[in-house]
Amino acid sequence: MSELGRVLRLDARRAALLVAVPLLTGIGIVTAWLSLVPGVAYWDNSIVALINSVRLLGPVAAGLAAWAAVRERGLDYLRDLSPRSPATGALLDLLLLAGAAALAYGTVTIVVTAETVLRQAAGRPPLLGVLVGGAALILHVTVGYLAARLFPRPVTAVAVMALTWSWAALRTPGTSWWSLLPPATFDQVELFTGLRLRVLADQVMWALGGTATLILGYVTLVTRRMLLAVPLLLALIATGAATVRLNASDGDAVSPASADLSCRHWPLQICVHPALRSALPALMTAVTPLATRLSGTPGQFTRVVQRPGSAPIAVVRGTASIHLDDALSPGYELRAVQQIKDALADPRACAVPRYPGYRALVDAWLLGRPAPSISDAPAARRFGDWSEDRRRAWLRSNYAEYHACGLGPRDFRPAPAKPSTDARRPSPRPTRPRDLPARRPPAQRSQAQRPQAQRGPAHQGAAQQGQARPRPAQPKTAPPKTTPQRSPEREPPA
Numbered sequence: 001m002s003e004l005g006r007v008l009r010l011d012a013r014r015a016a017l018l019v020a021v022p023l024l025t026g027i028g029i030v031t032a033w034l035s036l037v038p039g040v041a042y043w044d045n046s047i048v049a050l051i052n053s054v055r056l057l058g059p060v061a062a063g064l065a066a067w068a069a070v071r072e073r074g075l076d077y078l079r080d081l082s083p084r085s086p087a088t089g090a091l092l093d094l095l096l097l098a099g100a101a102a103l104a105y106g107t108v109t110i111v112v113t114a115e116t117v118l119r120q121a122a123g124r125p126p127l128l129g130v131l132v133g134g135a136a137l138i139l140h141v142t143v144g145y146l147a148a149r150l151f152p153r154p155v156t157a158v159a160v161m162a163l164t165w166s167w168a169a170l171r172t173p174g175t176s177w178w179s180l181l182p183p184a185t186f187d188q189v190e191l192f193t194g195l196r197l198r199v200l201a202d203q204v205m206w207a208l209g210g211t212a213t214l215i216l217g218y219v220t221l222v223t224r225r226m227l228l229a230v231p232l233l234l235a236l237i238a239t240g241a242a243t244v245r246l247n248a249s250d251g252d253a254v255s256p257a258s259a260d261l262s263c264r265h266w267p268l269q270i271c272v273h274p275a276l277r278s279a280l281p282a283l284m285t286a287v288t289p290l291a292t293r294l295s296g297t298p299g300q301f302t303r304v305v306q307r308p309g310s311a312p313i314a315v316v317r318g319t320a321s322i323h324l325d326d327a328l329s330p331g332y333e334l335r336a337v338q339q340i341k342d343a344l345a346d347p348r349a350c351a352v353p354r355y356p357g358y359r360a361l362v363d364a365w366l367l368g369r370p371a372p373s374i375s376d377a378p379a380a381r382r383f384g385d386w387s388e389d390r391r392r393a394w395l396r397s398n399y400a401e402y403h404a405c406g407l408g409p410r411d412f413r414p415a416p417a418k419p420s421t422d423a424r425r426p427s428p429r430p431t432r433p434r435d436l437p438a439r440r441p442p443a444q445r446s447q448a449q450r451p452q453a454q455r456g457p458a459h460q461g462a463a464q465q466g467q468a469r470p471r472p473a474q475p476k477t478a479p480p481k482t483t484p485q486r487s488p489e490r491e492p493p494a
Contacts, residue, residue, distance in 0.1 A: 020064050020100060020104075021100050021103055021104050022104075023060070024057060024060060024061060024064075024100070024101060024104035024105075025103075025104040025107045025108060027053075027056060027057055027060055028053045028054075028056075028057045028104060028105060028107070028108035029053075029107075029108050029111050031052060031053040031055075031056045031057065032049040032050055032052065032053040032108055032111070032112050033049075033112075033115075035048065035049035035052040035053070036049045036112070036115070037188060037326060037327055038327065039278070039327065039328050040275050040276065040326055040327060040328065041116050041119035041120060041121035041122065041275055042121060042122055042123055042189065042191065042275045042326075043116060043121050043122070043123040043124060043125040043126070044123055044126065044129075044189040044193075044194050044195050044254075045188060045189050046112050046113070046115075046116045046121065046125070047125070047126055047129030047130065047195060048129075048186045048187075048188065048189055048195075049112055050108065050109060050112055050129065050130060050133045051129065051132055051133045051136070051183060051184055051186060052185075052186065053108055053133070054105070054133045054136045054137050054140075054182075054183040055168040055169070055183045055185070056165075056168070057101075057104070057105070057108075057137060058136060058137055058139075058140035058164055058168065058183055059140065059161050059162075059164040059165040059168065060161070061097075061101045061104075061137060061140050061141050061144070062140040062141060062143055062144030062160050062161060062164045063144060063157050063158070063160055063161030063164075064097070064144070064157075065094075065097045065101075065140075065141045065142075065144035065145040065148070066144040066145060066147055066148035066156050066157035066160045066161070067148070067154075067157040068093065068097060068145070068148075069093065069144075069145045069146075069147075069148030069149050069152070070148045070152050070153065070154055070156060070157060072093060086222050086223065087218070087219045087222045087223055090145075090149055090218070090222075091215075091219075093145065094141070094142065094145050094146075094215070097141050097145060098138050098141050098142070101137050101138065101140075101141050102134060102137070102138065105133060105134055105137050109130055109133075113125075120277075121275070122259065122273065122274035122275040123194065123257075123259070123274075123275070126194075126195055126197060126200060128197055128200035128201055128204060129195060129200055131200075131204050132182065132184065132200050132203045132204055132207070133183075135182065135203075135204050135207035135208050135211070136182035136183040136184075136203075136207050137183075138207070138211055139182060139207045139210055139211045140164055140183075142211050142214050142215060143160065143164065143214065144157070144160045144161075144164070146214055146215075146218050147159075147160050148160070149218070150218075168183050168185070171185050172185065173185040173186055173187045174187055174251055174252070174253075175251060176251050177246050177247045177248075177249060177250060177251045178251075179251055180199060180202075180203065180246045180249065180251060180253060181203075181206065181243075181246065182203050182206060182207040182210075184203055184253070186253060188326065189254055190254075190308075190309065190326060191259070191273045191275055191276070191308070191324075191326055192256060192257060192258075192259060192273065192308040192309075193254045193255065193256055193257055193308075194254060194255060194256075194257035195253060195254060196249070196252070196253055196254060196255050198245070198249075199246065199249055199253045202242045202245045202246050202249075203242070203246070205238055205239075205241070205242040206239055206242035206243060206246065208238075209235050209236070209238035209239030209242060210239050212231070212235035212238075213232065213235040213236055213239055216228050216231055216232040216235055217232060220232060256308070259273055259274060260274065261273065261274070261305070261306070262274045262276075262277040262280065263280075264280045264281075264284055267284075267288055268284065268287060268288060268291055268301075268302055268303065268304060269302065269303040269304070270283050270284055270287065270303075270304045270305075271303075271304070271305045271306065272306040272324065273306055273324075275326075276306070276324055276326075276328060278328070279324065279328055279332065279333070282332075282333040283304065283333050283336060285333070286333035286334060286336065286337050287304055287320075287333075287336065287337055287340070289368055290337055290340060290341065290366055290367070293365070293366055293391075293392060293395070294344075294366070294395075295392070296392070296396045297395060297396050297399040298399060298403070299315055299344045299399065299403070300318065301315050301318050301319060301320040301340070302318050302319075303318060303319045303320070304319075304320050304321075304322060304336075304340070305319060305320070305321050305322070306321075306322055306323070306324050307321040307322070307323065309323055313339050313340075313342070313343050314343050315340060315343045315344060320340045320343065321343075322336040322339050322340065323336075323339060324336065337367060338367070341363060341366055341367060344402075344403060345359075345403065345405060346403055346404050346405065349403075349404040349405050349406070350404070350405035353405040353406075354405075354406070354408070355407060355408050355409070356405070357372070357374030357375060357376065358374070358376070358379070358407035358408060358409075358411070358412065359402065359405050359407050360372050360374070361374060361379075361380055361383055362383075362395070362402055362407065365383075365391060371383075371384055376409055376412070379409060379412035382412055382414060383412055398411050
């Protein structure tokens with residue numbers, strides 16, 4: 001019993017390995033934090049950050065497990081004094097090391113999850129991704145420990161660490177199905193895409209199957225019990241099936257995923273991916289002037305929607321589509337406005353424009369930038385002197401030429417001068433001539449209206465002569481004034 005107590009005390013001394021927990025935790029947090037996308041909270045990218053942390057955390061854990069196995073190898077003679085199985089002590093050591101590694105990985109998971117929740121992450125957290133990282137870490141610990149049990153040399157720890165690091169670092173993401181074997185190498189998951197759950201499930205099966213295969217194979221080797229061949233065969237079958245399924249995926253670990261867009265509805269309706277909701281105020285400020293200047297034209301829009309990177313950018317039926325980078329690098333709102341402006345041009349007609357300077361002049365105004373210098377300085381000066389309302393009216397009239405990159409000098413000519421409104425307008429009321437013929441008496445008018453056949457030949461002849469020789473109108477003269485004559489005075493009678 002004293003010898004058994006001594007063995008138990010020696011097992012308790014191995015609790016000093018828990019000192020490695022803070023080391024593994026620090027390495028995991030730093031690696032995962034560097035993998036997170038700044039300013040964007042997306043659950044799939046958080047899972048990728050956890051899996052990427054295992055690519056560095058796993059080799060370190062494997063090296064520590066191998067070092068612990070080499071250190072404890074000299075105490076095996078004491079275990080032989082106990083009635084326990086020769087594999088029991090090794091399995092307890094492996095369980096202790098795996099628990100320490102799992103504790104460190106759990107701490108890293110809590111930190112990454114809290115950071116993602118505080119930023120109001122979009123999407124749904126795939127729990128299988130957390131299991132992928134944990135299973136891959138335990139596989140590293142198993143490989144390191146069992147390798148040192150079989151080759152108890154100090155150099156084994158260094159060799160195990162170097163080999164596991166090479167396995168994680170030399171595989172390029174997305175090149176082949178080898179990159180999906182744990183620990184998998186993932187690129188950043190783009191928005192409107194998500195990790196394939198089938199691939200994650202196959203990775204968990206591969207890691208657990210590999211761990212079970214190594215443990216059962218070691219126990220079978222030490223105990224010489226053939227009854228373990230059946231579970232060992234099942235573990236090999238599970239690992240092989242997972243390998244075949246990963247091979248069938250062709251290295252593609254992501255698939256398109258739908259998302260409920262986050263929108264702002266005034267003065268325009270702008271909708272983006274929920275992970276980029278912080279970009280809504282800046283986009284609204286940048287896009288509103290362009291939408292105002294295009295109002296009344298075929299290119300007007302009242303709605304802006306973010307589309308996946310594979311979707312084309314267009315302005316169709318009042319809706320403008322844009323692309324945003326996942327990291328929201330500085331100037332993303334100006335790039336979005338530039339995308340909308342570029343979508344207004346006909347790609348075929350604008351491939352080789354005849355007068356590119358005139359369109360650049362209008363583009364600068366639409367984007368709110370300083371006018372460029374063009375060869376036609378009078379047209380540029382004339383367009384710059386116009387008011388905002390006049391430019392909008394001009395664009396509504398010349399939008400077809402702008403869309404087809406057909407703007408030319410004739411489109412910037414000054415408008416013709418309008419006639420002055422101060423000139424006297426002619427009166428619609430006809431003026432009455434000064435010399436009007438004298439009105440005939442009723443008897444003469446009735447005679448003039450009588451048919452010519454009823455008149456005498458003399459009258460017809462006179463009429464014809466009168467028609468042949470018109471009589472000139474005689475000017476009206478005032479009657480001569482008559483002076484009254486004085487009557488002769490009578491002489492008085494003599």
